[in-house]
Amino acid sequence: MAIEAPDPLHQHGLPTAGIRRRLASLLYRRQTLLLLLLLTPPLLWFGVVYLGSLLALLMQSFYTFDDFTMAVTPELTLANFRAIADPANPLFGANIDIVLRTLGMAAAVTVACALIAFPIAYYMARYARGWQKGFFYIAVMAPMWASYIVKAYSWTVILAKGGIVYWLGQALGLNALLEAVLSLPMVGGSSLSTSNLGRFMVFTYIWLPFMILPIQAALERVPLSLLQASSDLGARPAQTFRTVMLPLAFPGVVAGSIFTFSLTLGDFIVPQLVGPPGLFIGNYVYTMQGAVGNIPMAAAFTVVPVVLISLYLALARRLGAFDAL
Amino acid sequence: MNHAVEFQQVSRVFDTVHAVDRVDLTVAEGEFFSMLGPSGSGKTTCLRLIAGFEQASAGCIRIHGRDAAGVPPYERDVNTVFQDYALFPHMSVLDNVAYGLMVRGVARAVRHRQAEHMLAMVKLADFGGRRPAALSGGQRQRVALARALINQPRVLLLDEPLGALDLKLREAMQTELKALQRQLGITFVYVTHDQGEALSMSDRVAVFKQGRIEQLSSPRELYNRPRTAFVADFVGGANVIDASLAQSLIGRAQAFSVRPEQMDFVSEGDGGIQLTGTLVDVQYHGAVSRYQVALADGRQLAVSRPNLLDATQVAPEPGQAVTVGWPAHAMVMLEA
Structure with a gap:
């Protein structure tokens, strides 16, 4: 008579506990299986849905659009890219204007966000304690709870003639100064809400949290003893900041700037609501794929921010932004 | 200067x-x-x-x-x-x-x-x-x-x-x-x-x-x-004998310390100052062994003895009743 050896896993507990325990120990022993189970769904999503659609987009940017029949045919052509990159092309002037306008704004917004965010992040990481820390986190993130559209619209009211800014300027007797600033070329306009300055203010406001949080996280990781060591070795506070604090916080600034830069580069709502006429890349893409129906041209234009961000990352890498990671 | x-x-x-x-x-x-x-x-x-x-x-x-x-x-x-x-x-x-x-x-x-x-x-x-x-x-x-x-x-x-x-x-x-x-x-x-x-x-x-x-x-x-x-305790790991125990031992109510290596197991009547207790633990450290002795009132003493390659050296076992003794010059009087 064969006697079955008692399974040590089944000696205690209920059968269901046994199954769960066996599953747990199976996954514990086969770490690769666990990893596979955890990573397959997101990788499928990322690979198929995200990268797939990006590739489809890239593909379509080589399709041919017939100006007369408004029809898209899958005949591969470089015409769309020539319209952006070839100075001999009749459309080049208008297109490069769009790219430069967007790029200039994205760069300005990024620099402004970094300058404003650094002191806030520095205070949050170095000085805020207890309830202050919670207050700062909520204060930085609270604007993100409100709808983006609502914020953009409310800014049009804030910046319009007769709005809060003008009212405040009048109360403080600063409207003459405001008018003088608005009369400057490039930044100015007939009112704040139709000027590049106004658009810049709205962008800076909306993307600021995306700059504060990465810088704060980077500063938080700098051990206090490094700053003390620098001071101990004779560095004045400004030197410590320049030679220790800033280089170690720089990856955070770069991470934040990737957000502010790419978010501005791709935005098409703020340029529509605030600021002077003149298309941004996003508006142009929107118009091409919507009103005009020139999907290939729209697709070609979306490649521009991808290339710009790639160049930016390569530059940041060369500058050693990721060395301290 | x-x-x-x-x-x-x-x-x-x-x-x-x-x-x-x-x-x-x-x-x-x-x-x-x-x-x-x-x-x-x-x-x-x-x-x-x-x-x-x-x-x-x-x-x-x-x-x-x-x-x-x-x-x-x-x-x-x-x-x-x-x-x-x-x-x-x-x-x-x-x-x-x-x-x-x-x-x-x-x-x-x-x-x-x-x-x-x-x-x-x-x-x-x-x-x-x-x-x-x-x-x-x-x-x-x-x-x-x-x-x-x-x-x-x-x-x-x-x-x-x-x-x-x-x-x-x-x-x-x-x-x-x-x-x-x-x-x-x-x-x-x-x-x-x-x-x-x-x-x-x-x-x-x-x-x-x-x-x-x-x-x-x-x-x-x-x-x-x-x-x-x-x-005495932090630097030398010494045994501290408090004032009340000192009174009964040396007739003087002043705390003193004795280092573990100054203490040894003795037999009664060997002279010097002695205390009896039970060996509770032995820690082997290589060069020396540390013996933890519990006195009748619960106080503990540490005794440290070199581990010699000497067959005549007999080590007591935990649980055994032992007498611990030390010479008078090994005592260091402490401030209150």
Whole structure:
């Protein structure tokens, strides 16, 4: 008579506990299986849905659009890219204007966000304690709870003639100064809400949290003893900041700037609501794929921010932004 | 003559905690001075007061005769070797060592040559091009030392610098540190919780307890003549016999200490001072064994005996009744 050896896993507990325990120990022993189970769904999503659609987009940017029949045919052509990159092309002037306008704004917004965010992040990481820390986190993130559209619209009211800014300027007797600033070329306009300055203010406001949080996280990781060591070795506070604090916080600034830069580069709502006429890349893409129906041209234009961000990352890498990671 | 460091009634209060409480001390020029104590005893706060990372709440600190009140760390002629080394991760080893010269505006070629020289002194001549992350713990420790010494400070502060190293390396570094201090002739102020480290390297040791100095003497005196029960226990691991037990033993109500190696198992009538109890535990340490003896009233004594290759040596077993004895001269009278 064969006697079955008692399974040590089944000696205690209920059968269901046994199954769960066996599953747990199976996954514990086969770490690769666990990893596979955890990573397959997101990788499928990322690979198929995200990268797939990006590739489809890239593909379509080589399709041919017939100006007369408004029809898209899958005949591969470089015409769309020539319209952006070839100075001999009749459309080049208008297109490069769009790219430069967007790029200039994205760069300005990024620099402004970094300058404003650094002191806030520095205070949050170095000085805020207890309830202050919670207050700062909520204060930085609270604007993100409100709808983006609502914020953009409310800014049009804030910046319009007769709005809060003008009212405040009048109360403080600063409207003459405001008018003088608005009369400057490039930044100015007939009112704040139709000027590049106004658009810049709205962008800076909306993307600021995306700059504060990465810088704060980077500063938080700098051990206090490094700053003390620098001071101990004779560095004045400004030197410590320049030679220790800033280089170690720089990856955070770069991470934040990737957000502010790419978010501005791709935005098409703020340029529509605030600021002077003149298309941004996003508006142009929107118009091409919507009103005009020139999907290939729209697709070609979306490649521009991808290339710009790639160049930016390569530059940041060369500058050693990721060395301290 | 000016003292290298002088504390007069120095206190440092955090909220309501007296981390340092009315401390008086002087460190002589060229001395190897250690601050010894358990964690939270105020020794590291004292070091940070000298470095300038903390300001005294009360009292006066002088460094080479100059009042240090309000003087920031970067204007003090002292340098620190940090417990976690605090090497700059984004700089090469060479730039780390040269940092003190760099912030003083010394030209690149000059400061790098100096840094090479310092690295050679700590036996890391070929490591200048590496990043700190590519070094072992012992190597990082040497880099931290070279970096702190490049400014030629008159006082070097060391905050448990050997704490993270393994035993063998720690012992080697103790010898090297002591040799370096003799060679350079500068004042070392050394913070540690390891009594062996403090005893083996220092000219004088200050034992800290709850923000106050319990005893300040030479290592020999500290070990042989502890003044308080705390010092006797913390430095020598000595047995402290309190006043009431002393009364019944020697007819005098004064606490005293006896070191474990001065005690031995004896038979009744052997003379000397004796106590009987039960052996509860034996710890084998190689060279010696430590025997834990419980007295009838629950008090415990530690007896340390060398483990000789001697067949006649009979070790008692746990559970056995034993008589512990020591000679009268082994007793060190303690302050109340």
